[in-house]
Amino acid sequence: MSDAGTHLAMVMNAQGSAPTPERRPTPAPGRGEVLVKVNASSVNYHDMVNLSGLIWGEWPRVPMSDGAGEVAAIGPDVTDFSVGDRVMGTFHPDWHNGPPTPQVKAELPGDSGDGWLQQYRIARPTGLVATPAHLTDLEAATLPCAGVTAWNALMEAGIGPGDIVVTQGTGGVSLFAVQFARALGADVILTSSSDDKLAIGSQLGATHLINYRTNPDWEDEVRRITHRRGADLVVDLGGPATLAQSVRAARMGGTVAVIGVLTGFDVAPIPVADVMLNNIRIIGITVGSVLSFVELCDVITEGSIRPHISHVFDWTDLTEAVRVLQAGEHVGKIALSIP
Numbered sequence: 001m002s003d004a005g006t007h008l009a010m011v012m013n014a015q016g017s018a019p020t021p022e023r024r025p026t027p028a029p030g031r032g033e034v035l036v037k038v039n040a041s042s043v044n045y046h047d048m049v050n051l052s053g054l055i056w057g058e059w060p061r062v063p064m065s066d067g068a069g070e071v072a073a074i075g076p077d078v079t080d081f082s083v084g085d086r087v088m089g090t091f092h093p094d095w096h097n098g099p100p101t102p103q104v105k106a107e108l109p110g111d112s113g114d115g116w117l118q119q120y121r122i123a124r125p126t127g128l129v130a131t132p133a134h135l136t137d138l139e140a141a142t143l144p145c146a147g148v149t150a151w152n153a154l155m156e157a158g159i160g161p162g163d164i165v166v167t168q169g170t171g172g173v174s175l176f177a178v179q180f181a182r183a184l185g186a187d188v189i190l191t192s193s194s195d196d197k198l199a200i201g202s203q204l205g206a207t208h209l210i211n212y213r214t215n216p217d218w219e220d221e222v223r224r225i226t227h228r229r230g231a232d233l234v235v236d237l238g239g240p241a242t243l244a245q246s247v248r249a250a251r252m253g254g255t256v257a258v259i260g261v262l263t264g265f266d267v268a269p270i271p272v273a274d275v276m277l278n279n280i281r282i283i284g285i286t287v288g289s290v291l292s293f294v295e296l297c298d299v300i301t302e303g304s305i306r307p308h309i310s311h312v313f314d315w316t317d318l319t320e321a322v323r324v325l326q327a328g329e330h331v332g333k334i335a336l337s338i339p
Helices: 045-051 143-156 172-183 195-203 218-225 243-249 272-277 290-303 318-327
Strands: 006-011 020-025 034-043 068-074 086-089 120-123 128-130 164-168 187-192 208-211 231-236 250-258 281-284 309-314 333-337
Touching: 034 086, 034 318, 045 318, 086 120, 086 143, 128 290, 143 172, 143 231, 143 250, 143 290, 164 172, 164 243, 172 187, 172 195, 172 231, 172 290, 187 195, 187 218, 195 208, 208 218, 218 243, 231 243, 243 250, 243 272, 309 318, 318 333
Parallel strands: 164 187, 164 231, 187 208, 231 250, 250 281, 309 333
Antiparallel strands: 006 020, 034 068, 034 120, 034 333, 068 086, 086 128
């Protein structure tokens, strides 16, 4: 699909327009830049919102925050990577380490500029991370957003051996939370409306399973499982409809990591008295720094952890990929193959 000197990109030409293939000149990397041959991307809730035209930005632009591939060329003064190295992009390429600031979070591939849904992309080495050797590019492309988000939720709560983590649903972030928490020595309580999806979560390491359709007061079940103590961390992906239950499922002094708004954007009712009396910490997570991604990759490599991918689509078949995400038909991640 690529000709000498040109490559294909999927381009949104206006707000909310469906991406269409467009042939572009393949750029040469400048000083301190690398050219990445992109082989894979993945679909996140954030990408779905972007594709709907709800995220402001310049148009036209190439969507998708996640990408993985190999270094095709390097510019002058690049020492971190060599041609042929396998790499992954990062969600916030300028957030290298430390706490978030508006400045370091300003750049976001697919939002502030062209993302990864193209055959070649220029990037700065400081915004790339080496791919764990045992992962395919499709697997690697699922990590930059969902994987780092799950990891940082665990790190913010200081999760370690013997702790208890609750995570909601069987999407990418939640199943990554299962895998990474288990790698840290924690027990995991997984909630879902599907027994079949819970079974997959169990195979990935979840130690307790709750079907919230048959147990709508699932926070009570968390209390029962933990002998009334509650969880050290609750990873809240639902948002307004689940936040109050997440607070009540956390132990005294525990953490609720607010990661998603899968139940909408309404104002969430928060049981203030429970938060105050039980010293609950509520923290928002929007992915994480480049350094945190590097640290996650060390854990992934040490534990030979592989992402769970339920669907792989051709990169041009975004409509079906987004439909599967919206319908909740996936388990774990949805990946896109880029030729």
